[in-house]
Amino acid sequence: MEKENELFGVKEIARRANVSTATVDRVLHNRTGVSEKTKARINAIIKEMDYQPNILASRLASKKIINLAALIPEVSEETDFWSAPLSGIRRAEAEMRQYGVQVQIFLFDLNDKDSFAGQIRHVFEGGFQGILISPSFIEETKKFAAECGRRKIPYVFIDSDIPDLHSLSYIGPHLRKSGYVGAKLLTYRLEAEKKVLIINISKEIDNYNYLEIEDGFRAYFNDNKQPNEIVRIDIRETDYQSVARHLTYVFHLNRDIGAAFVTNSRVHTVASFLKNSHRTHVSLIGYDFVKENVDYLENNVIDFLICHRPDDQGYRGMMALYQKLVVNAPVIKQNYMPIDIVTKENYEFYQN
Amino acid sequence: MEKENELFGVKEIARRANVSTATVDRVLHNRTGVSEKTKARINAIIKEMDYQPNILASRLASKKIINLAALIPEVSEETDFWSAPLSGIRRAEAEMRQYGVQVQIFLFDLNDKDSFAGQIRHVFEGGFQGILISPSFIEETKKFAAECGRRKIPYVFIDSDIPDLHSLSYIGPHLRKSGYVGAKLLTYRLEAEKKVLIINISKEIDNYNYLEIEDGFRAYFNDNKQPNEIVRIDIRETDYQSVARHLTYVFHLNRDIGAAFVTNSRVHTVASFLKNSHRTHVSLIGYDFVKENVDYLENNVIDFLICHRPDDQGYRGMMALYQKLVVNAPVIKQNYMPIDIVTKENYEFYQN
């Protein structure tokens, strides 16, 4: 310690400017009650010192509690995908709690637009200072964004993005590139004369995610002049019976399908069908590290899973709000997650 | 706020035990000067309250600075691999600085055992309370571990492990499984009659990492009854000319090599050779997300890179020490990193 009796932080600023710490404080939080002259003088000193406030002391002194909300789909019987972001959110909460940040979680039904809208209303009633949201329904999300703009509440999108809204940040995959990677893996050892099947299983019709992914998938075929014919099918019911019925029909019409690509986490339903109908020679790729999928990965029915670290997404999403509201640091607007490739051989080390 | 005028933390414990906060403090830090009776009484209350100290206040009040050391290889001309862990360490340092933790970094020459031993001596002279170390040389590391045991200094291994030493934690890949994954990717579209070449380019002879990786690689061939013949070669010089010379010879002897697996980040040297000798039809897989490798990935010379998030390793390694020394929380002993698969299509989103 060479520097011995120096003052630190606010006190030192106050000493240099010949004012009290209270006045410095007023400037730092740009409150009223300081003349322009002294304000300028203090600001100059702050700049010169490159003053960084001590967050410990700051959070300790202010009893102000920051309230954040997270609005994500509930874990359904169909998929427990959202349990991962939820755990990431909880992890972030545990870390932030000692800094006086509280997180409240709101869940909605992915198959019910109204529950989404309803929970948004609840969130606004709660008077939160920052919101993490999965923008599952486009129109409702636009209204949500507009209201946040009016109230000056920062919000972060997670898992899928709606561009051109002024979200503080987007944390999630680059969907198009993700489809592109899927195509690469699917065709890596595919014979030229085989057909490729794209399967979309979803109740939602105007699915932005799905369109982006398929677009990327097809782009790979174009870029690399893949000769394979692409067949596609939309399945609006998510239960096994319906899926099996549709797939039976498609495989009947197209006897030379060599590979199938499922655009979401319901790939396990397709895997189940392939196994039951003794078609495990068909290469199969889909999304997300959920238990059912990993089981079929283990059994060699699914070849690859593409994942985007949903747990990390939840964590980073909350941390982005924390950075903005507590640390007051700049936040990266586009935060694309890695496109992870999970196989039978490496899944045991995968970290969501 | 339902709970209004309650006291928190140490004060509340003191009130309930009819002692002063100083006495509670003595118990919390098990210092001397408290009778067994009151000590027991206070401990009971602490347990009952499930008291969690406020780290903010704790770190703020204690001017004690915690000093951590990191001992890793320096970035050499051959490879800038270690710049990634270094950046992770720096990231951790930035986060910990405000909690009164300082990090000092010691670098050694990977090709010089003595520089490793010398830096270890420097570290011990520095009187650090925790050490992160890349155990690149086995014997020296064993002595290091013994000395740490004597001095009761916790240490964390990073990137490669030496089992049976009592490290606080190991942060790095499961090397054997990592080789296993390499074999899977390499054979995924390999014809049965082609040979597979394992290449080890390293000056170090007793390389534990390399043995583990090759063992895992071969295990995949056994487990899956892969018919391909495996050829292996050790190259002790790391410059391009030497590598090219050896490889020319091997490819001359074995005309039907269909795939090559390089056990470390020097895969770009092999890629260069394959490109120059017009052998880009050979599938090539190697390790680590370093610039040269990514360039060859981009040019389709390298098919896959296997990576273990070196940046994250540095970060987590330091954080393990932080958890132990500052938060006094339990630390996971084995912390295997994911085995990431990087391709031309997904590398732009890869996060070290």
Place this chain on the structure above:
DNA sequence: ACAATTTACGGGCACGTGCCCGTAAAGGTA
């Protein structure tokens, strides 16, 4: 018995920042 030593504990300041409250000075009105 008394002094000398050790043990057990309390008082209270410090860490850096937030913010309430009090007040002197400046400006405004008659």
Place this chain on the structure above:
DNA sequence: TACCTTTACGGGCACGTGCCCGTAAATTGT
């Protein structure tokens, strides 16, 4: 000039914990 309002600023306590210092009580020695 006397009185009131507004502006500009300082004093000082609080946040929860660490730890120094002082002292009454218990223990030991003679």
